[in-house]
Amino acid sequence: MSRLAAIIRGGLLNACGSGSGKAVDRYEQSLREYFGAADAVAYWKGRVALYAMLRGLGVGPGDDVVMPGYTCVVVPNAVRYAGARPIYVDIDPQTYNVTAEGVRQALTPATKAIIVQHSYGLPADMEAILDVARSRNLPVLEDCCHAFGSRWHGRLVGTFGAGAFFSGQWNKSYSTGLGGMAVMSDAALAARVRELTDATCASPGRLVRSVISAQLLAFHLLVFPRTFGLAMRVFRWLGRRGLMVGSSSVQEVEGQTPEGFFRRISAGQAVVGTNELRHIEQNVAHRRQLAALYERVLREAGWPTPLISPGADPVMVRYPVPVTNKAELLAVAEKHLIEMGDWFNCPLHGAEAPLGNFAFDPASCPVAVRACDTVVNLPMHRRVSQRAARRTVDFLLRYGRPCQDIRHE
Numbered sequence: 001m002s003r004l005a006a007i008i009r010g011g012l013l014n015a016c017g018s019g020s021g022k023a024v025d026r027y028e029q030s031l032r033e034y035f036g037a038a039d040a041v042a043y044w045k046g047r048v049a050l051y052a053m054l055r056g057l058g059v060g061p062g063d064d065v066v067m068p069g070y071t072c073v074v075v076p077n078a079v080r081y082a083g084a085r086p087i088y089v090d091i092d093p094q095t096y097n098v099t100a101e102g103v104r105q106a107l108t109p110a111t112k113a114i115i116v117q118h119s120y121g122l123p124a125d126m127e128a129i130l131d132v133a134r135s136r137n138l139p140v141l142e143d144c145c146h147a148f149g150s151r152w153h154g155r156l157v158g159t160f161g162a163g164a165f166f167s168g169q170w171n172k173s174y175s176t177g178l179g180g181m182a183v184m185s186d187a188a189l190a191a192r193v194r195e196l197t198d199a200t201c202a203s204p205g206r207l208v209r210s211v212i213s214a215q216l217l218a219f220h221l222l223v224f225p226r227t228f229g230l231a232m233r234v235f236r237w238l239g240r241r242g243l244m245v246g247s248s249s250v251q252e253v254e255g256q257t258p259e260g261f262f263r264r265i266s267a268g269q270a271v272v273g274t275n276e277l278r279h280i281e282q283n284v285a286h287r288r289q290l291a292a293l294y295e296r297v298l299r300e301a302g303w304p305t306p307l308i309s310p311g312a313d314p315v316m317v318r319y320p321v322p323v324t325n326k327a328e329l330l331a332v333a334e335k336h337l338i339e340m341g342d343w344f345n346c347p348l349h350g351a352e353a354p355l356g357n358f359a360f361d362p363a364s365c366p367v368a369v370r371a372c373d374t375v376v377n378l379p380m381h382r383r384v385s386q387r388a389a390r391r392t393v394d395f396l397l398r399y400g401r402p403c404q405d406i407r408h409e
């Protein structure tokens, strides 16, 4: 089925059907098969999948959870909704990932779990991090929201830890409008998450799921690299007026648990997700081609490129490039209708309250802070042709000023 056909079929199911049932089972089955996982459970956002797994691991008040200090605010929020405290680890300036040593130093007597993110799709050093975790008998959850299909020494990321979470939001490897999946290797964790979900997780109501389907259709028909900037402004405008189901509510960006947080994916989104998995190899091949193009052009021009560690086989969500004139470059890009991303623009991206509210101390993550000041990212989604990619990177070389080392600028 084409993507458009899947979106239309899913939309009809969401508007006329029950919103749950067989389509969701089928999507979860496809995910289990792709990852060879003990179980996979689909929710309406990635952060909800993380929350479910934290609960499944028994993380609660008095516990600490170690995580990168370069992430989306929704990650520490899920930890806080579970009642625990986030402890942040700084990132490596060349991979944007935490290191095993950084994780080891951040462990506290109260640490109950470790979250490892594969930033931009670059796999983190999983063996070394798992060794640190094993030394304290701690479970690892992988944040794979950027990394669908990435491999580490031949093995898919998302299969190393007890569990992993993925996102189906607009900017991710593939989109189901909104969406999230918990993919679990640990059978005991999987059983507890399934039980918790069956007992207490709601299905989205007809209005919400119909709006999500309409948004998916609008994105599919209207958003191209040249229309990206305008579309984002329109969607944000609609969002502020409550006319969109946005990815974060006002309550949430300020750090409170929103109502109706613990929700499943809808049947219509599951139809789209199953179809995406059926075509995943095309998606992966396209991303590899664009990464190779960006890397080649940047290298030839003497620009920095992300470090691909030995053993890493990334499928990247966006291509990060540090510049010394980030704000100016993004403004010029918008004027020239060049799609260029700004995230992460803050160590807890999307936070609208002071970072102290999230127990974040910038002094503990200086590299992450610098990365936020310098890194822009280039698009790699299906709508980016080789020509558009070439135009984007040529634009970058012309208007951007390379930052050779984000630690010293």
Ligand SMILES: *Cc1c(COP(=O)(O)O)cnc(C)c1O
Pocket: 044, 045, 046, 047, 048, 071, 072, 074, 075, 117, 143, 145, 146, 166, 167, 168, 169, 172, 179, 180, 247
């Ligand atoms: C997008 C993202 C999330 C959250 O995904 P949602 O589906 O929006 O909840 C978590 N971690 C990272 C690194 C992300 O980029």
